[in-house]
Amino acid sequence: MTTRRYRHLTLAGAIMTLLALVPTASLLAASARTVWEPDSHVTTALLREDWATVARLLGADARLPAVAKLMKAHAELALNQNNASACLFLQATAEDMQQWADWSQYFTQQHPDAAIAYYFRGDAFARLQQWDAALDAFDHALRLRPNHPLVLNARGVVYAILGQWDQAVLDLAQASETRPSLADGYANRSTLYVHKKEGAEGAWQWANRALALTPDFVLALNSRGSAAFALARWADAQHDFSTAEHTTPCLGPLVADNVTSIVAYMNGQQDHTQLALLTDEEAGTTLDRRFEALQQDPSQWNTNRFVSALRSESPEVQRQYMDRLKDVGARNTDAGQRISQNLNRITDWDRSRGLGELFSRLIPQSFGVSTPRGGANGGGLTVQQQQREVTRGNFDTATRLQESLTGSRPPVGGVTTSLERVYIDAGEWPFVAQYGLLYRITAQEPSGNK
Numbered sequence: 001m002t003t004r005r006y007r008h009l010t011l012a013g014a015i016m017t018l019l020a021l022v023p024t025a026s027l028l029a030a031s032a033r034t035v036w037e038p039d040s041h042v043t044t045a046l047l048r049e050d051w052a053t054v055a056r057l058l059g060a061d062a063r064l065p066a067v068a069k070l071m072k073a074h075a076e077l078a079l080n081q082n083n084a085s086a087c088l089f090l091q092a093t094a095e096d097m098q099q100w101a102d103w104s105q106y107f108t109q110q111h112p113d114a115a116i117a118y119y120f121r122g123d124a125f126a127r128l129q130q131w132d133a134a135l136d137a138f139d140h141a142l143r144l145r146p147n148h149p150l151v152l153n154a155r156g157v158v159y160a161i162l163g164q165w166d167q168a169v170l171d172l173a174q175a176s177e178t179r180p181s182l183a184d185g186y187a188n189r190s191t192l193y194v195h196k197k198e199g200a201e202g203a204w205q206w207a208n209r210a211l212a213l214t215p216d217f218v219l220a221l222n223s224r225g226s227a228a229f230a231l232a233r234w235a236d237a238q239h240d241f242s243t244a245e246h247t248t249p250c251l252g253p254l255v256a257d258n259v260t261s262i263v264a265y266m267n268g269q270q271d272h273t274q275l276a277l278l279t280d281e282e283a284g285t286t287l288d289r290r291f292e293a294l295q296q297d298p299s300q301w302n303t304n305r306f307v308s309a310l311r312s313e314s315p316e317v318q319r320q321y322m323d324r325l326k327d328v329g330a331r332n333t334d335a336g337q338r339i340s341q342n343l344n345r346i347t348d349w350d351r352s353r354g355l356g357e358l359f360s361r362l363i364p365q366s367f368g369v370s371t372p373r374g375g376a377n378g379g380g381l382t383v384q385q386q387q388r389e390v391t392r393g394n395f396d397t398a399t400r401l402q403e404s405l406t407g408s409r410p411p412v413g414g415v416t417t418s419l420e421r422v423y424i425d426a427g428e429w430p431f432v433a434q435y436g437l438l439y440r441i442t443a444q445e446p447s448g449n450k
Contacts, residue, residue, distance in 0.1 A: 036067040036103060046071070047114055051078040061088060066096035067103045074123070078150060080183045082217045082436060087250040089438040097127045115145035119154065126158055126439045134158050149179035153188060157435045160192045168192055176209075184436035186210035187220040194226050194433040203227035218244045218251040219434055222258055226431035229262060258432040265304060265430035287313065291321060295328055298335045299428060303342035 038046065038058075045053040054075040058068050061084075073088035092100070101124040108117040122137030138155040141148060156171030172192065176185040187210035193199035207224035210217055225240030244255045287309040294302045310321055329336025 036065050046116060047111060049116055051075040055079065066099045070100050077184055077436060080214045082183055082214050083248040083251060086219060086438060090250060100124045101128060113144060115141040115148050119151045123154060129440060131158055131162055147174060147178045149175045149182055153185050154437060157188055157437055157439055160195060161439060165196055183210045183213035183217060187217060188435050190220060190223040191433045191435050194223050194431050197429040200227045200230040216247050218248050219436055222255050223433045226433055230429060254434055261430045261432045298338040300342045303339055
């Protein structure tokens with residue numbers, strides 16, 4: 001059966017060719033399925049890497065079969081239509097990705113000298129999280145066409161996901177040098193720093209390069225907002241997250257994941273994938289444990305967690321721990337200063353641009369929240385309202401602790417905003433950022449989250 005753009009075919013006719021290059025078991029499984037092949041016009045445009053023609057010939061997204069949708073996603077990425085590309089990648093189901101793998105296997109056999117064929121093959125492996133096979137395919141593509149920007153970009157992302165940071169930086173830098181107009185290359189360099197949990201200045205600068213090419217690039221806004229938060233650029237963080245929220249609805253959940261993780265970090269909550277509040281049963285032991293952790297390591301994360309636990313206690317218990325905290329500062333001046341800075345930072349999140357209000361609004365309503373102290377589900381509050389109350393309580397508690405330590409209220413304006421210093425300790429960043437190809441990244445908790 002032939003249509004205007006695709007013809008439906010089986011792999012049976014290609015069995016003999018494929019036997020020489022793929023495992024028999026894999027081949028027999030693929031031969032039992034079918035794949036979509038674009039018509040000759042689309043194939044010609046693919047081989048020429050004429051992405052504008054590919055996108056035009058494939059037509060409306062809603063009518064495309066799975067393989068064609070992923071083809072168009074790559075075309076849109078190459079054309080800096082980054083939000084459209086990401087939305088198409090997000091639509092891919094497990095079955096779609098298997099069809100993509102089957103087609104890419106067939107396409108490499110039909111066009112063994114085309115680097116773009118092995119780019120697609122590597123991409124298919126990456127979507128199935130078969131990282132070694134993906135790297136092999138990308139390596140083969142680069143042997144056929146050295147410095148291919150899309151291949152370098154994709155291989156750099158795989159290296160980054162594997163934590164091979166140096167190789168990732170080399171590939172992404174070479175991709176940008178080879179094609180300076182590719183927005184995704186810069187955005188991925190920004191995301192790499194966020195994923196690595198250090199290098200906020202680099203994340204900020206590379207996201208800016210991506211946004212100069214694609215001003216509404218949601219994933220770049222998400223990465224830049226993360227960098228801004230790490231650098232205490234509160235107004236910039238608020239702007240980027242708010243803009244990203246409203247730009248492309250299909251990408252909203254990705255921004256919400258990041259915001260949810262940040263709010264959990266600010267509130268010192270243990271599970272950053274679910275905003276769980278303290279229950280009566282765990283509150284007492286949790287407070288002691290978090291105070292001990294704060295004494296051993298006065299990091300921002302441990303300070304947040306201690307403040308969150310103390311917030312739920314009675315005024316008498318709070319005064320007792322304020323006195324204990326003053327004793328810590330008297331015994332260890334450095335620890336006292338670090339804790340004071342961390343408390344100042346918490347109050348600064350509140351006073352500078354109202355980040356708590358913004359973030360609580362962005363939290364998905366569907367997030368599960370356990371029963372807090374004092375009433376089921378916060379007396380019927382929505383998740384957003386409940387988290388706003390928690391965040392407000394933490395800000396107030398931090399202010400009282402700061403007064404206890406220093407004898408005065410924190411100065412309005414809080415810490416100085418500057419690109420010269422990171423205000424969240426490296427290694428404990430709570431941010432959740434995604435690479436433009438949307439290969440899966442398992443979210444990582446801050447290193448102090450034990």
